[in-house]
Amino acid sequence: MRPELVIAHEWIGLNVEVVKSVNPCEVGIRGKVVDETKNTLKIMTEKGLKTVIKKGRVFRVKFAGKLMDVSGDLINFRPEERIRRGLILLKRGKVRRW
Amino acid sequence: MKVDFVRFKPSLTYDYDNFVVFDENPKNGEFLKGYVVKARSSKELLQKLRRAKMDWFVGVVGDLNVLKYAVMRWRVDLILDFEGRVLDYSLIKMAREKDVAIEFSFARFLRCRGYERSKLFEEVVETLKVIKKFDTPFVLTSGAENDYELRPKRQILEFFEYLGADVERAESWIERLVRRYTDPNYIMDGLEIVGEDP
Numbered sequence A: 001m002r003p004e005l006v007i008a009h010e011w012i013g014l015n016v017e018v019v020k021s022v023n024p025c026e027v028g029i030r031g032k033v034v035d036e037t038k039n040t041l042k043i044m045t046e047k048g049l050k051t052v053i054k055k056g057r058v059f060r061v062k063f064a065g066k067l068m069d070v071s072g073d074l075i076n077f078r079p080e081e082r083i084r085r086g087l088i089l090l091k092r093g094k095v096r097r098w
Numbered sequence B: 001m002k003v004d005f006v007r008f009k010p011s012l013t014y015d016y017d018n019f020v021v022f023d024e025n026p027k028n029g030e031f032l033k034g035y036v037v038k039a040r041s042s043k044e045l046l047q048k049l050r051r052a053k054m055d056w057f058v059g060v061v062g063d064l065n066v067l068k069y070a071v072m073r074w075r076v077d078l079i080l081d082f083e084g085r086v087l088d089y090s091l092i093k094m095a096r097e098k099d100v101a102i103e104f105s106f107a108r109f110l111r112c113r114g115y116e117r118s119k120l121f122e123e124v125v126e127t128l129k130v131i132k133k134f135d136t137p138f139v140l141t142s143g144a145e146n147d148y149e150l151r152p153k154r155q156i157l158e159f160f161e162y163l164g165a166d167v168e169r170a171e172s173w174i175e176r177l178v179r180r181y182t183d184p185n186y187i188m189d190g191l192e193i194v195g196e197d198p
Helices: A003-007 A079-092 B042-050 B064-071 B089-098 B107-111 B114-134 B153-162 B167-182
Strands: A015-020 A030-036 A040-045 A048-053 A058-063 A066-071 B003-006 B018-023 B032-038 B057-061 B101-105 B138-141 B186-188 B191-196
Touching: A003 A058, A003 A066, A003 A079, A003 B186, A003 B191, A015 A040, B003 B138, B003 B167, B018 B057, B032 B042, B032 B167, B042 B064, B057 B064, B064 B089, B089 B101, B089 B114, B101 B114, B101 B167, B107 B114, B138 B153, B138 B167, B153 B167
Parallel strands: B003 B018, B018 B032, B032 B057, B101 B138
Antiparallel strands: A015 A030, A015 A058, A030 A040, A040 A048, A058 A066, A066 B191, B186 B191
């Protein structure tokens, strides 16, 4: 699977880590995504369930055999719209295609 | 990353890491390749865009209608700076939506004198205000056609900063544009490959 399809893929069940955030207390939150809304990700960490806003954060995620940094602004929509909006973003954006 | 956009193969390098050499027929060489699309109509623009290879930076030269059409094309990376270029409000706004950069070259100021130069100053200051309003991608380059028009990066940035350009933003746009073609781990803005999954 192509790595860029992570923004169109289902995120529940993926292991993520917050690497950049406007709230410095959120940096380092690491765990499995258990739920998702339009604006937030719910991550199950060792210390319990954490709700992290998507906008303005950068998430490190393992996908298609690669470790990737994904900006939360790119996934800031409802999970049910993920496939359509993600593919549109890839199609219309200036994506490296070679 | 210090990269300059020029129209010839430079022999001086100053403090630049690399150059993007724009030509109507890009040739293989030590520098990055830029493809200049000079078109008088949208039909001609499309024909020439089909020739563009995937590792070429694509810059467009043409009148306002051609530029408006060019901005809507995915393959176009930037609007080059040339004599007689006209940019209006709607074009700059569309360039923001379609992620097409606008080039401002220092060489244009070197090539003109007197009244023409003062008009150019006025035009650039106004355009930079609109670009700042919409946060449109823009790049600050020498636009040199020979070695005598080349200038160090610092000099170009200081000059355009005096005219009201946000030079840090310009540097980030140029880096983003160059990384798109040179960095294999860069996919798009906000999406990068950091490493292999251990």
